[in-house]
Amino acid sequence: MDKIQKKKREEQYKKYVKTKTPVHNLFANMTRAFITGGTICVIGQGILNYCKFQKMPEDLGGAWTSLLLVLGGVILTGMNLYPSVAKWGGAGALVPITGFANSVAAPAIEYKKEGQVFGIGCKIFTIAGPVILYGIVTSWVLGGIYWIGKLLG
Template structure:
């Protein structure tokens, strides 16, 4: 009998907790969030294309202009992260701010800035690789396996 009462009491607490979470969770508008993500991601991509065109206009080949455009986007992302502007952009644009190159640059620089007080080696040096390290390792290992498969298939 006590077990049944305990189970009913637990169910009541779970229901009360679920109701509390539902009341406290901010309501989101899916259409507005998608529109903001599209706007922010589109602006970042448009900026990238504008930079590519600018560097081509300066006389660089298409491939070199794309490289300069990518480097410029990374630098802009790092600067905006350091000035705490990229975080505000991410809060507004959500997934649109995670356009691959700028979002990755932000995710690499953010931990380094956050743990700057820990020192150059144990703060910046260690924390800068919390995101970049696994991504770089996965990229190297997976490219090695793909290269090995390609080599075996063409033997």
């Protein structure tokens, strides 16, 4: 293949890639993420305010808030609605605790047909596992840095 044909082929390939690559509007994506994440946070704050109104201790109200947000994320995942929310809201739906609940529930639902052990048991932490692992490792490293800092004064 001579250089002219190779160059022409590369140009055709670049043109093909350009037609297939989705174009993203950063401002629109950030706005949707902000709206989605903000809505989830407003719902969480509403639950927390209701718990305070019921004279619940703050730590118990926080636990109920987390529990209900996780439950909501799992229910929306089970009803196949959370993927649509995540597609529209991007990181605004994936970063909060509801996104974590979705990342655990979705593989469990998808692989339940393979059985309790090899389906749900093996696949449930496919997405959430690395998040847990790196969260623990990061916490350990930061705790070590804090401990050394306290020793040094």
